[in-house]
Amino acid sequence: MKLVHILFVKKKSNLNSFTTVFEISLNTKYKNLFLLGNIFRQFLLGSFEGLVINEKRFYVSHTNSLYKDFYLVNEFSLLEEVLEPFYDVWTVFDNLRFKEKFSLSKRYYARLLTYGSGEINSKDIIVPSNLSLLENKSLFTLITDSLCIDVILQILSKNGSPFNGVERVNYILENSNSGNINYNKLYLDISTRYFLSPMEALFECFRKTNLALSKM
Structure with missing residues (x-):
C-alpha cells in the first residue's frame, strides 16, 4: 500500500x-x-486484538491456622478480611488491560500473592517479561494479616472492540x-x-x- x-x-x-x-x-x-x-x-x-483476563482463580488461606491450606473462592464469597465487597474486587480484575512488548503467545499467565495487610495494587501482579500492565490501580485492601490471597490469572488475546x-x-x-x-x-x-x-x-x-x- x-x-x-x-x-x-x-x-x-x-x-x-x-x-x-x-x-x-x-x-x-x-x-x-x-x-x-x-x-x-x-x-x-x-x-x-487486545489482551484481557480470560480466567481468574482466587485461593485464600488463613495464616493463623495450624495448616496453611489454600481453598478456592468465587465472586460471591464473604471475606471479612477484605475491605471491599468481593464481587467488586472480581470486577476490578476484569477491567485490567495488558500490552505485549513483542508477540510470543496467544495465552499468558500472571500471579498475585499477598503478604500482610494494606492496599493491594495491580503493580503487585507478577506478569511475564514481555507483558506490561497499562495502568496501576487499586485492587483491594486487606484489613488484617490473618488472610493470604493467591490469584492465578489467565490472559488471552481476543478480537473486538470490548477488548x-x-x-x-x-x-x-x-x-x-x-x-x-x-x-x-x-x-x-x-x-x-x-x-x-x-x-x-x-x-x-x-x-x-x-x-x-x-x-x-
Missing part, C-alpha cells in the same frame, strides 16, 4: 479516551475508497485534484480508550490489513 501522506485533522482527549481524525491521501490505484474505509473500520472494531481499546470508527470519502495528479482522501475518525492511542490503532491497522489492500 502506497500512502501519500497522513495528516492530523483534529485531536481531542480527556481522562478516559482519545479521539483523532486522520486525513489519509492515497494514490489512484485504490479506486474503491468505500471498500477501503470499510476494511479499516471492520478491522479496528472486529479484528484488532482492544477501540471505541468508535467512522470514515468520510473525498476526491480532489492537484495539478495533473488525482488524490483520493479518506478521513478516518478513531476514538480509543485511555490505554491505546488512535495512532497506534491506525498503524496496527495498516500493518495487519496490508495483504487485503494489496489485492484491491
